[in-house]
Amino acid sequence: MASRPMYEIGSTWSSERNTDVQLNLSVDDKHFRIELFTAKFEANPKLLKEYLLHVKRSDPTYIPPPPREDSEDDEFVDPLDEFYDWATRPFAALFRKIPPLDRDRSYTLQDCLFAEEFVYTLQVAGDELVPVPYDFNFGWRPAAMPLLSRTLHKSALPVYRPNDIHVRLKDDEVALPLNSRKRRPTVTELDTYAKIYAANLGEDVRVCHLLGVVEEEPTSRTIGLLLSYIDCGNRTLSCAARGCERTSHDKWLKQITHSRHELHSRQIVWGDAKPENVLIDGRDDAYLIDFGGGYTVGWVDKELVNTQEGDLQGLQRIAAHLAELCV
Known part of the structure; x- marks a missing residue:
């Protein structure tokens, strides 16, 4: 079983048209985007086979084969974790040079959204993979959301800036979270949260509540929703x-x-x-x-x-x- 990686996994992007993949992860307070191109592995059939197997197994629709009857190791390992572990091994020396998180510092959403970013790709060098800076200025920035709601105007909601929102780090946190990049809320979601906010429901109505909107400076674009925290440890x-x-x-x-x-x-x-x-x-x-x-x-x-x-x-x-x- 692979050792616990020293990074936080973010979003993973792929296409139905090819087997190229984009990996996103944070190392301490830095963000890495790794662009993986199938063509760059073709010089080494062994590495190409490994890459394509990881791409296949990381697909959400992939169904793993049943464990062998003679297998003593029945512990489940997430295929996506294994993919990231495989792809980041060549980055080990680079990652070790990054200073660890400052436990005395109060990190904010601003630090998560606008972390210093590095873009790399992997290419074959003999029987090894080596990281190479990828010269592609994608200019990521948080996307503005659709109109907040037909039910509730934005002016009726508390407004927060990314610097106002402090990020709680667990004792074993190895990097700033990348959850803020995962997806944009739908119009239906915005409308429903706005209705819940306007309804002023009692504490006996146990739902996730809208606390306010997050605006980017200096444009005042709405880039996110601030929702109530449910301390559940992902327990559904x-x-x-x-x-x-x-x-x-x-x-x-x-x-x-x-x-x-x-x-x-x-x-x-x-x-x-x-x-x-x-x-x-x-x-x-x-x-x-x-x-x-x-x-x-x-x-x-x-x-x-x-x-x-x-x-x-x-x-x-x-x-x-x-x-x-x-x-």
Whole structure:
């Protein structure tokens, strides 16, 4: 098993038209973009084969083969982690030269969004891969979001600058997080969060709340949403429900049902109702997240997408799922 990498994985981009891949990662307070081109591996068939296998296995639709019966190592290793480990080995010496995070410094969203950036590619040198600076000025900057909402004007929301938002680093954090680059919210998501904000829901309605908007300086472009933090350690209902007692399942279902009812009473749709869109926090309470709309096969039927009926169907299937897991 590979040792724990000293970087934070960001977004990974690929195309259906070819097998070129873009990797993004942060090392301490620096951002690295690694452009991988299939043509650059063709001089070495062995390295080309390794690269193409990593590309194949990192595809979200890839289904790994079942473990061999005689295999003693059944620990799962994320194929994307293995891809990054393989691609960053040639960078080890370069990464070691970067000063570690300053634990006495208070880092902000500004540091994450506008970290010093380096663009590289990998090319074959004999039987090895070597990192080479890639002269491509892509000029990344946070994308402006669509109109905030037809329901709530931006002037009604608190406004924050990236320097106002401090980033909490865990004790074992090896680099600044890159989560801010992952995706832009949809118009549906913006509208729903705006409705939740305007509804002034009570604490008994456990949902992710909109706290304000983030504006870029000096343009005042809206580049993000500031959402309430749910201290869950990425613990979703899907994983928390396994092996739990019936009392926990009943509590979570009651909380989800109540939150859904309060949203519907204000004409707010949850959308894409499923266990993965419920977080269980440190107090063992269930919170609804992901208001971007859509549906997931097996939980909400396509014809009921983004409707209250779809929420009800998803809730019924969540209840049935919990009942199957009861111990």
